[in-house]
Amino acid sequence: MSIATTHPAEHPAEEYHGGWMRWLTTTNHKDIGTMYMTFALVMFFVGGLMILGVRAELFQPGLQLMKPEFFNQLIGVHALVMIFGALMPAATGFANWMIPLMIGAPDMALPRLNNWGFWLLPPAAILLTLPFTLALFGIGDGALATGWTFYAPLSVQGGMGVDFAILAVHILGISSIMGSINIIVTIFNMRAPGMTMMKLPLFAWGWLITAFLLIATLPVLAGAVTMLLTDRHFGTHFFDAAGGGDPILFQHLFWFFGHPEVYILLLPVWGLIPHVLSTFSRKPTYGHTAQIYSFIAIGVLSVVVWAHHILTSGMPVPALIYFMFSTMAISLPLAVLFFCWIATMWKGAMTFETPMLFAVGFIVLFGIAGLTGLVLADVAADAQYHHSYFVVAHFHYALFAGGIMGVMTGVYYWLPKWTGHMYSEKLGKLHFWLTVLSFNLTFIPQFFLGLAGMPRRIPDYALQFAEFNAISTIGAFILGFSQLLFAWNIWRCVRGGPKVESRVWEGAEGLEWELSSPPPHHSWETQPVIK
Amino acid sequence: MNQPFTESDLERRRAASRRLGWLLGAIVLAIYLIGMFIKR
Numbered sequence: 001m002s003i004a005t006t007h008p009a010e011h012p013a014e015e016y017h018g019g020w021m022r023w024l025t026t027t028n029h030k031d032i033g034t035m036y037m038t039f040a041l042v043m044f045f046v047g048g049l050m051i052l053g054v055r056a057e058l059f060q061p062g063l064q065l066m067k068p069e070f071f072n073q074l075i076g077v078h079a080l081v082m083i084f085g086a087l088m089p090a091a092t093g094f095a096n097w098m099i100p101l102m103i104g105a106p107d108m109a110l111p112r113l114n115n116w117g118f119w120l121l122p123p124a125a126i127l128l129t130l131p132f133t134l135a136l137f138g139i140g141d142g143a144l145a146t147g148w149t150f151y152a153p154l155s156v157q158g159g160m161g162v163d164f165a166i167l168a169v170h171i172l173g174i175s176s177i178m179g180s181i182n183i184i185v186t187i188f189n190m191r192a193p194g195m196t197m198m199k200l201p202l203f204a205w206g207w208l209i210t211a212f213l214l215i216a217t218l219p220v221l222a223g224a225v226t227m228l229l230t231d232r233h234f235g236t237h238f239f240d241a242a243g244g245g246d247p248i249l250f251q252h253l254f255w256f257f258g259h260p261e262v263y264i265l266l267l268p269v270w271g272l273i274p275h276v277l278s279t280f281s282r283k284p285t286y287g288h289t290a291q292i293y294s295f296i297a298i299g300v301l302s303v304v305v306w307a308h309h310i311l312t313s314g315m316p317v318p319a320l321i322y323f324m325f326s327t328m329a330i331s332l333p334l335a336v337l338f339f340c341w342i343a344t345m346w347k348g349a350m351t352f353e354t355p356m357l358f359a360v361g362f363i364v365l366f367g368i369a370g371l372t373g374l375v376l377a378d379v380a381a382d383a384q385y386h387h388s389y390f391v392v393a394h395f396h397y398a399l400f401a402g403g404i405m406g407v408m409t410g411v412y413y414w415l416p417k418w419t420g421h422m423y424s425e426k427l428g429k430l431h432f433w434l435t436v437l438s439f440n441l442t443f444i445p446q447f448f449l450g451l452a453g454m455p456r457r458i459p460d461y462a463l464q465f466a467e468f469n470a471i472s473t474i475g476a477f478i479l480g481f482s483q484l485l486f487a488w489n490i491w492r493c494v495r496g497g498p499k500v501e502s503r504v505w506e507g508a509e510g511l512e513w514e515l516s517s518p519p520p521h522h523s524w525e526t527q528p529v530i531k
Numbered sequence: 532m533n534q535p536f537t538e539s540d541l542e543r544r545r546a547a548s549r550r551l552g553w554l555l556g557a558i559v560l561a562i563y564l565i566g567m568f569i570k571r
Contacts, residue, residue: 106536109548181555185548215555219563227566253566527534 024119027111028521029096034418035118036093037411041487043085043125044404048480050078055442055476058469061461071459072145073161077128079148080165083265084172085125087399090407091268092117092179095207097418099183101512101519102201104192104528109185117178124171131161147457149258150224152239152250156231163232166225173218180211192511194530198289201510205292206271209299213260213267216303221257224250248313255306263302265399267295269406270337273359275510276413277341280356281348282507287340294333294340301330308377312386320379327377334370338363353505354428355413358405361436365401369394372447387457390450393443400439408435408486415490416504420518421497427489434482441475 026032054074057065066074096114100107108114131143144165146155155162187200187208200208228250230236237243239250270291278285285291307313308327311320341363350356372394375381385391408431416422445468450456454465461469503513511528 106541109545110552113552177556177559181552184555185551188551189544189548215559216562219559220566223563223566226563525535527536 025115027107027115029100029108029111029114029523030418030519030521032108032114032118033093033096033098036089036096036121039118039121039125040086040090040093040407041490043081043089045483045487046125046129047078047081047086048483050074050081052476052480054078055473057459058461059473060470061463061466063460066459068459069145070142072147072457073132073143075457076144076147076165077132080128080144080168081125082399083148083261084169085121085128087265087403087407088172088176089121091207091210091265092176094203094268094272094407094410094414095179095183098414098512099186099204099207100190100523101515102204102510103187103190103195104511104524104530105186105190106522106524108182109190110182113178113182117175117182120171120175120178124168124175127164127168127171131159131164149254150228150250151254152228152231152247153241155228155250156239163229166229169225170222173222176214177218180214183207183211184215192524192528192530198292199530201271202274202285202288202291202295203268203271205295206267206269209295210264210267213264213299213302217257217260217264220253224253224257227253248310251310251313252307255309256303259306259309260299260302262395262398263298265403266406267298269362269403269410270295272410272413273341273362273406274344275508276355276359276409277344278509279413279505279507280353280359281345281350283344283348284509285340286343286346287336290336291340294336297333298330301326301333305330308382311379311382324377324379328374331370331374338367338370349507353412354423354425354432355409357429357432358409358412361432362401362405362409365397365405365436365439369397369402372397385450387455388450389446389454389456392456393446393450396443396446400443405435405439411486411490413505415493416500417512417517417519419493419497420500420516421493422500422504423489423493423497427485427492431482431485431489434485435479438475438478438482442472442479443475445469445472445475 023031023035026035051074053066054071057063057071096108099105129143131140134140135142140161141159143161144150144155144158145161146158150162150165187204191200227236227238231238231240231245237245239245239247241247274285274288274291305323305327307315307319307323311323315323345360352360372390376385376391376394412423412428449465449468449472452465452468454461500517502516504517505513511530514528515523
């Protein structure tokens, strides 16, 4: 793709509201992207602190630090905070910042909706965590203690933390729907002349599929938790067997959303990884079209495999076989992606700046998530490993190594473009190695714990699991504290540092690198033309 | 030759976006509500 463009002239200073009003009222995609990213970083540390409490309790067998009820609350809210508070907003932040730059648009198509979408997040986060604070003052019995899955009948019987979480999930869902609608209409209607759908950058394609998945599945989650709310307070019996309802129905509804949610978290990352690999291998992306079709295939398959999360719930054998094989089928388009990622690097003039280190680390570690996912998809094997620490380790390889390390890849790749400054490579590389080593120190032992039969979501355990739990806790604390380097590096980069060119990286290709670093207030006033 | 975005072009694109946005919003609402009318 060749690009003919002119650099937009310097913009006259826009009329800004000062201070907080600027951030409250902004409709600029870059401001909103920055707010999403900042919110995600804060929530990443909030969720991280919660799980460090959990790991501290699990350092030794026996109950040392907290009651089991509080332990359960930390686990459930940790997951919700990390998924809805950290990963999804980070991906939306990337979308806000990068999609208009990549497609040659002056801004998102619906800027006010964009502002709304963001400002729904802080109240939802407060609702999610408020029950912890209220419990300190003797009000209620703490936060949601059901795990992030809200399984009935426990959630029907739970305390008011469940109600707070139900309301928070509704608000978070509305925010995500608004973001998704905006991204879809922006990609469809705001592309520069010549930017056909097949020339659309892979990051935008990944997000387009993500946005459609959100639109298809979030209303189902919202419906399920609304039904839960009416079961709790309005005398319905959707999930109450005593009243003719079915608790398993909730599990199906939840995972109809929950499994696509995994791809919702991962598709934006799969979209950005090829950009990074191509840049630092100094080669065009291998298999651009194949990757687009793989995204579509994964998107379609993701909504028809949900029940592999509940293979042990007593489904008929034909259903088990269907869900096993359909789940395994996802590995085909995913293998295409892995092949394209590796082929992009093949015989390239590779260098290993921090984003490339994270991208390569992502490929290796996310590969482990994929392979252990195949184990769990097998009906017979899953009967042994279901609800064990093997599952915990598997999904952290997917969502930390695949999701959060993918986000870190994107942050290091685009931060100089956003700020106009280069971050510290030394700190970035130190952050990478500490993260990778401590991540494996945390989660490899959990595979063994799961294989040995340790169930998840328990605050106490048999003595035979003590050593692996101690190692995992040490790894978790190193992992947690090494993230302070990430925050410090970002802070330093935002505050200053060596100036960068518009094309920050030598091998970077795409419209976004034609604009200055940082980009002007209105991203594209002159329509770029893609030939 | 590159052209600046004209107001009319941007307005046309934004109007199309609003229409599609409302349609997608209606689909979301329909999926949310449809479960209430399905009998087991």
